[in-house]
Amino acid sequence: MAHVIESKKACAVNPLKMSQPLGASLAFLGLDACMPVMHGSQGCTSFALVLLVRHFKEAIALQTTAMNEVTSILGGYDNIEAALLNIRKRAAPKIIAICSTGLTETKGDDVHGFVATVRKRKPELDDTAIVYACTPDYVGGFEDGYRNALTAIVRTLVKPLPVKADQLTLLPGSHLSPGDIVELREMMEAFGLSVIVLPDISGSLDGHIPPDWRGTTLGGTTLDEIRAAGASALTLGVGEQTRDAALALQEIVGTPLEIFDRLTGLEVNDRLLQRLAQLSGQPVPAKYRRQRSQLLDAMLDGHFYTGGIKVAIAAEPDLLLAVGSLLHEMGAELRCCVSTTKSASHALLPAKTVILGDLEDLENGATDCDLLVTHSHGRQAAARLNKPLLRIGFPVFDRVGNAHRCQVGYRGTMALIFEVANLMIDQIKHHHATDWPVSPEALHAASTVIAAPEISASPTQPSLVVASA
Known part of the structure; x- marks a missing residue:
């Protein structure tokens, strides 16, 4: 904690x-x-x-x-x-x-x-x-405003309806991109479930050329879909910031809820797929068993470059937990963690302290770190410290493709691991291998994350716990 x-x-x-x-x-x-x-x-x-x-x-x-x-x-x-x-x-x-x-x-x-x-x-x-x-x-801060708006949408527009057993409501946190939402919707629909995403920026901010211009948002959760959320059999929230809206849905229409603190990583996606299998009565599709195997291989390939590195990370609470926890599971040390506001997510972060501060606090704490992780406003600090920067969160204005970036599910987790590992490979080339900070002992410790059993395909079997460093 x-x-x-x-x-x-x-x-x-x-x-x-x-x-x-x-x-x-x-x-x-x-x-x-x-x-x-x-x-x-x-x-x-x-x-x-x-x-x-x-x-x-x-x-x-x-x-x-x-x-x-x-x-x-x-x-x-x-x-x-x-x-x-x-x-x-x-x-x-x-x-x-x-x-x-x-x-x-x-x-x-x-x-x-x-x-x-x-x-x-x-x-x-x-x-x-x-x-x-x-x-x-x-x-x-940003996350609090998103939480208040989402709760206001639910309290204003959702009314009780007869329950549909195969329908669920997905409440994505503000740290999820349009690409993340697309990935999660596909995972849920693969079990034959009908999904209402609230709100759905994958429909309005996914980087498409609209056929017309009305002056309003083009795509997203429709008014009818918002009202239909009153018929869902389950509410799934991603991030602690969605809890208030999920509780409001429970209060108004009686919908049970389940909050996933993150969906970046191996074990958390195992739990999600097992929950979807139980809800739908359908087995886990073969393609996700394959993706899980690919993620394990990616963790094997990537841990040689992430094991033992020291990381300085600054982000909104739920994003800090998602990315920070994955880096920890890949053998990295969260040396400096900075966030914006108080959140229950901080209690789950595998770090000693979290500073509620600014990017100056990040820069001061990152002098002996190997990697900086924050949004684009951290680029000057990374340049001054001559450290690689992994851009996450909002805003990222000096890169293109933010709408399609995916960091959830097995595929998104794999893509994030590759992105971090490639940054560290570039750093090795820049400083020469003899200066690389990872010891053989650290690599051996990091390799324990790979000791993970196969996920059960049966919807009746309990989820398997994944070992982590």
Whole structure:
């Protein structure tokens, strides 16, 4: 269990943290025919829009209520009403999703009351679903905003329905890419299950050329699919950040839930496949038994370059756990871990301490490390330290293909292992093999991760536990 330390610096230097409204916007962008709206100044929305466009390399639908000095003092009802009516007239979205900002939260705008008043005064909005998430950017971070938005979607739009035994709801965390969601959906559908992904950025931000442009999101979870989640037999969440929404579904419609803290690694995917086999009554498909064998071989090949290395990693809590745990299982030492906000995920991280800080804390703790792991804002620190950088999380704006990157399931885990190992191979060539820090003893210790039994194909057999270093 990692001990959490909060940084006491007077200011953040090269910040790691992204804001709550940005995380909420990402969740809303996973809804089809949706218009996300930030209730705040134009600048708040502009900064978020720039980061989203640079990361996904796509046109992003995002609007603002354009608060100014006067409306910030007197209240934002008129801005909310004008925004809702203008968006309804010009883009005709099926869902308008509002998230607050620090400006309007400091003022104390009652947005729930504003929306109720607008609905009474403007019946033309009756055919438009409106969701509001409270996301002040002076507390919490990206993951917290995503969690609050996802919970707001569930509480606003999901209602009880007769249960369908072969339907499940997948709640992906904000750290999952469109490619990750595609991989998970394929795994679940391979068992004959019907899957509702909420939210589904693989439909809206997967890097496709749309046939038209409506001004709203193009693809994602439809309004009918969100409502149909009330009929699911099980809710599967990926990441601790999905727990609140899963509990809300349980409260509203009685759906049982299961939260996977991560799906990057061997044993966790064994458990997922076994759970899907039990739920569907179907055996594990042969292709996933083959992929598991391939992952074991990848771990054998990769551990020669990851065993004994010292890693400095900075990320949102659930992503930190997913990537950090895999590196630990591959024989690496998590020497420096930095995160953004408090989370139950930190208790599961195989490290001594987690600093709630910034990228300066990462740079200071990485002087004797062999690898840096964080988003693109860590590239300057990596250059100053002359260390390789594994880019993960959000934003990654100096690489292309973020929408298709996959780091979950057997195939995604294998791809991540290869990416890390190849970075270390380049480092060996740069510094010569005689300077390589891995000892034979460390390689032998790391090799114990490969002592893993075969996964059972039967849906009635218990999941096999995978040995790890």
